[in-house]
Amino acid sequence: MAKEEKKKGGFFKAVQEFVYGVAAHDSARFALKTRASMEHLFILITMGDMLGVPILPPYYSLRLLPYVVPQISTWKRRMLREKDLTDALA
Amino acid sequence: MNAVFVLILGFIVAFIGYRVYAKYVDTKIMKADPKKATPAKMYMDGVDFMPTSKNILFGYQFKSIAGAAPVIGPIIAIQWGWLPAMLWILAGTFFIGWVQDYSSAMIAMRKDGASLGGLSHKLISPKARIILLSFLYFYLLLIAGAFGNVVVSTAIGLKAAPMAWLFMTIGGILAGQMIYRWKRDIVLTTVVTVVIALFGIWLGTIAPSNKIIGDALANSRWVWAIAAFVFCYFAAVLPIWRFALPINYVASYIVFLGLLFGIIGVFVLHPNFTLPAYTGFSIRIGPIWPIMFVTIACGAISGWHSLVSTSGTARQLEYETDARPVGGGVMFVEMMLAVFALVIAGTIYASSAEYGAAIAKGPGGVFAAGVSKFLGALGLPADTGRSYGSVMMIVLAVTIMQLVIRFMRIATSELLSDVSPVFRNVHIGTIIASILGMILVLTGWWQYLWVLFGGANQLMASLALMLVTAYLMSEGRPAAYAFYPMIFMFVTTVAALLYTSYNLLAKVFTGAVKGEALVGNTLMGFVGFFLVIAAIILAVEGVRAFNRYRAVQAQPAPAKA
Numbered sequence: 001m002a003k004e005e006k007k008k009g010g011f012f013k014a015v016q017e018f019v020y021g022v023a024a025h026d027s028a029r030f031a032l033k034t035r036a037s038m039e040h041l042f043i044l045i046t047m048g049d050m051l052g053v054p055i056l057p058p059y060y061s062l063r064l065l066p067y068v069v070p071q072i073s074t075w076k077r078r079m080l081r082e083k084d085l086t087d088a089l090a
Numbered sequence: 091m092n093a094v095f096v097l098i099l100g101f102i103v104a105f106i107g108y109r110v111y112a113k114y115v116d117t118k119i120m121k122a123d124p125k126k127a128t129p130a131k132m133y134m135d136g137v138d139f140m141p142t143s144k145n146i147l148f149g150y151q152f153k154s155i156a157g158a159a160p161v162i163g164p165i166i167a168i169q170w171g172w173l174p175a176m177l178w179i180l181a182g183t184f185f186i187g188w189v190q191d192y193s194s195a196m197i198a199m200r201k202d203g204a205s206l207g208g209l210s211h212k213l214i215s216p217k218a219r220i221i222l223l224s225f226l227y228f229y230l231l232l233i234a235g236a237f238g239n240v241v242v243s244t245a246i247g248l249k250a251a252p253m254a255w256l257f258m259t260i261g262g263i264l265a266g267q268m269i270y271r272w273k274r275d276i277v278l279t280t281v282v283t284v285v286i287a288l289f290g291i292w293l294g295t296i297a298p299s300n301k302i303i304g305d306a307l308a309n310s311r312w313v314w315a316i317a318a319f320v321f322c323y324f325a326a327v328l329p330i331w332r333f334a335l336p337i338n339y340v341a342s343y344i345v346f347l348g349l350l351f352g353i354i355g356v357f358v359l360h361p362n363f364t365l366p367a368y369t370g371f372s373i374r375i376g377p378i379w380p381i382m383f384v385t386i387a388c389g390a391i392s393g394w395h396s397l398v399s400t401s402g403t404a405r406q407l408e409y410e411t412d413a414r415p416v417g418g419g420v421m422f423v424e425m426m427l428a429v430f431a432l433v434i435a436g437t438i439y440a441s442s443a444e445y446g447a448a449i450a451k452g453p454g455g456v457f458a459a460g461v462s463k464f465l466g467a468l469g470l471p472a473d474t475g476r477s478y479g480s481v482m483m484i485v486l487a488v489t490i491m492q493l494v495i496r497f498m499r500i501a502t503s504e505l506l507s508d509v510s511p512v513f514r515n516v517h518i519g520t521i522i523a524s525i526l527g528m529i530l531v532l533t534g535w536w537q538y539l540w541v542l543f544g545g546a547n548q549l550m551a552s553l554a555l556m557l558v559t560a561y562l563m564s565e566g567r568p569a570a571y572a573f574y575p576m577i578f579m580f581v582t583t584v585a586a587l588l589y590t591s592y593n594l595l596a597k598v599f600t601g602a603v604k605g606e607a608l609v610g611n612t613l614m615g616f617v618g619f620f621l622v623i624a625a626i627i628l629a630v631e632g633v634r635a636f637n638r639y640r641a642v643q644a645q646p647a648p649a650k651a
Contacts, residue, residue, distance in 0.1 A: 013145075017143050017146045019346075021148060022149035022152060026153070026338065027336070027339060031331065032140075034331070077139075081133070082204070084205055084208060085207065086205040086206045086401050087401055
């Protein structure tokens with residue numbers, strides 16, 4: 001019985017995920033891409049402080065710094081990855 | 091033959107292809123390993139590289155590859171008879187289609203999530219990447235032209251379609267506003283906007299375009315070509331969440347519901363094929379080989395899929411073993427969509443003459459008539475069903491078109507910004523792409539345009555198979571399952587492009603065409619020749635790479651100390 005219920009839940013979950021994939025996954029990815037662009041901007045603003053060279057008035061960029069630091073590793077991956085035109089398609 | 095038998099045959103081919111052939115390649119040749127870390131896990135950046143459930147990716151891949159092409163191809167190809175068209179759909183998918191989709195996702199995964207350009211750089215040569223990218227621009231131009239033509243002919247042939255299209259657009263824009271600006275619940279947003287789109291479909295039946303803007307404008311190709319490219323212009327320059335994505339979101343429900351109930355309708359009516367099984371070797375657009383093989387592109391094999399598989403799907407696969415259901419499985423589902431389109435075209439007309447009169451006006455009318463008939467079996471009035479089918483056709487075409495114009499805008503900026511900074515401007519890039527697309531739509535005969543698009547699309551697929559072969563050779567694995575399909579597709583598509591381009595340019599140089607047709611034939615002819623030359627250069631680079639890998643494999647293994 002429990003196994004059957006699990007199977008049922010599994011099937012409905014699969015259908016739910018499929019519908020999400022068809023209808024909304026692309027939107028979610030583009031929303032994430034937009035957020036990533038904003039993060040790049042924040043990192044750019046605080047870059048000077050990370051390197052010890054204040055570019056903006058330090059107060060504001062220092063306030064932003066704690067929010068940016070956890071993103072640095074993924075930012076590096078995105079920035080250093082080789083890209084070409086076909087990246088824009090998907 | 092009964093249509094249900096054809097559908098069941100399709101299911102059997104899909105089952106054997108997926109459970110036997112694809113499983114063999116996956117386990118014995120590619121050796122997919124669920125324990126191996128995929129790029130989605132290794133390089134997770136929360137954006138492009140992100141481990142995602144295979145069910146979600148199944149839906150994502152299906153939505154990304156299933157545009158208008160798997161529907162239109164069989165509707166045109168039935169001119170040679172439904173039997174050769176059906177055999178090519180089934181055999182093409184079984185031996186070539188899924189191989190390309192699945193394998194391109196696998197090699198992208200094995201090469202750190204590289205895109206098609208990156209793969210050609212790594213596996214073939216740096217020159218191969220540059221040629222591939224310029225090839226892509228003209229390939230996408232042909233997509234814009236071929237799909238634009240479908241939108242225009244559908245809007246002219248089915249007067250309910252423009253109103254339904256307008257309401258779909260309004261629903262989509264509202265969906266974007268509700269989700270991203272007003273932060274409304276997704277279920278409420280979906281219900282409201284899908285109901286708006288459905289209302290537009292019904293409204294189209296009582297307020298057709300000729301009653302609103304008059305017969306002259308409603309039958310003008312210029313009007314609907316401008317409408318289509320203005321639509322694409324907004325999709326290319328506005329933030330993607332404001333226009334393109336939410337319209338796709340609403341449209342996906344309309345298309346999905348239409349297909350689901352349409353297939354149920356086929357089972358309810360279980361009609362017989364009324365068109366002949368085989369009409370002859372040669373028809374107006376050309377001989378069965380190579381032209382029919384490129385006419386049915388996406389339903390059998392399509393290069394577009396390799397772009398999606400590499401740049402999108404491969405970076406999100408959580409396990410290597412997910413590539414078979416997502417890459418291969420979705421191709422078999424698309425094959426069923428093509429079979430459904432074949433059933434529509436083959437069963438709804440009483441005679442070849444009736445079908446001939448309908449197809450002369452464009453494939454949209456044939457598709458809409460079929461959707462109307464099969465939804466009618468479930469109780470939907472014929473007029474509303476036709477309106478529903480027409481908007482499905484427009485949506486399937488225009489959602490790919492808007493993506494293509496957006497991409498061409500980016501490509502213009504990348505390729506020409508060194509020549510002049512003006513090409514970096516988003517509006518300039520979009521306008522250039524739109525004007526080129528519009529010229530094709532307004533001057534080219536749609537069946538030739540479709541053949542050229544199909545040829546370019548499948549040539550792209552053979553180039554993707556070349557990358558797969560190069561990868562397998564570089565790893566010392568058996569490459570025959572990708573190599574022979576690559577050779578077949580390369581020869582077929584080059585022959586089709588040369589045949590069509592020669593015919594087009596022969597008419598130009600002998601003075602057989604004048605005015606608009608002269609412009610269309612010249613442009614299409616030269617684009618076709620350019621694609622052939624680019625493909626031959628790529629093939630030469632590919633052969634050099636194959637020889638390189640063969641030489642490496644032939645070297646004796648270094649002695650162990």
